[in-house]
Amino acid sequence: MTNCFQPLIVQRGNFLSDPYFVSARTTLEHLSKEMxxxxxxxxxxxxxxxxxxxSQLSAWQHSSQKLDSTxxxxxxxxxxxxxxxxxxxxxxxxxxxxxxxxxxxxxxVNQNAIDIKACKEERAFGECSSGYASRVIERTYQLPQPxxxxxxxxxxxxxxxxxVCASWSI
Numbered sequence: 690m691t692n693c694f695q696p697l698i699v700q701r702g703n704f705l706s707d708p709y710f711v712s713a714r715t716t717l718e719h720l721s722k723e724m725x726x727x728x729x730x731x732x733x734x735x736x737x738x739x740x741x742x743x744s745q746l747s748a749w750q751h752s753s754q755k756l757d758s759t760x761x762x763x764x765x766x767x768x769x770x771x772x773x774x775x776x777x778x779x780x781x782x783x784x785x786x787x788x789x790x791x792x793x794x795x796x797x798v799n800q801n802a803i804d805i806k807a808c809k810e811e812r813a814f815g816e817c818s819s820g821y822a823s824r825v826i827e828r829t830y831q832l833p834q835p836x837x838x839x840x841x842x843x844x845x846x847x848x849x850x851x852x853v854c855a856s857w858s859i
Contacts, residue, residue, distance in 0.1 A: 694798040694838040696853075698791040704846035713783055713852050716774050775833060779840075779856045782830065787849030794851070798838055803830045803853065834859050 701707045705714070772783040782803070786794060789807045797804040807826045812819075834857050841855035 694841070696796055696798070696838070696841045696843045698794055698796065698843045698845050698851070700791050701844045701846050703848045704850040705848075707846060709844060710846060710850075710852060712854075713781060713850075716781055717772070717783070720772070771828075771830065773830075777857075779854060780832065780836065782851075782853040784828075784851040784853070785849065786845065786851045789849070791845045794845070796843055796853070798836060798841065800835050801832045803832065803836075804828070805830070805851075 701709050704710050771785070774781045784805065786805075786807060789809055793807055793809050795806045795808070797806075805828050808823070809825075810821070810823045812821050836855040837858040838855070841853070844852045846852070
């Protein structure tokens with residue numbers, strides 16, 4: 690039996706300044722330090738640039754080196770880069786959804802998977818033009834165990850970072 694849960698996405702301020710995202714920023718800072726130690730380089734997380742860290746995480750993922758086993762990064766094209774952190778009692782996901790509004794995102798939870806569908810429709814009107822364009826991106830993220838859906842929180846920063854967190858049900 691598959692139960693589908695669709696959490697509400699709460700719109701927040703910018704990722705780097707909204708207090709709500711403190712734990713997510715802390716996770717990214719931890720990743721930055723871990724990458725710096727593993728690479729033996731002096732990479733500093735520029736606290737004013739989420740794009741910088743997302744690009745570093747992407748480069749790390751492509752380098753075939755391993756992060757801490759509880760942390761993984763996935764680069765799925767140039768859209769919806771994702772960072773996971775699995776803890777014993779909960780998980781966190783950061784997903785780059787720049788270019789989409791919360792109303793253009795649909796999140797569903799089915800047992801051990803989170804499905805995210807982003808759908809954007811644009812119409813061009815004018816004296817000399819009329820057109821229609823749509824962009825649909827769907828991702829399914831497999832989780833190691835089912836989340837406790839009543840604890841799930843989904844928030845989107847003003848600069849396009851979707852933060853999803855929940856406790857494990859087991």
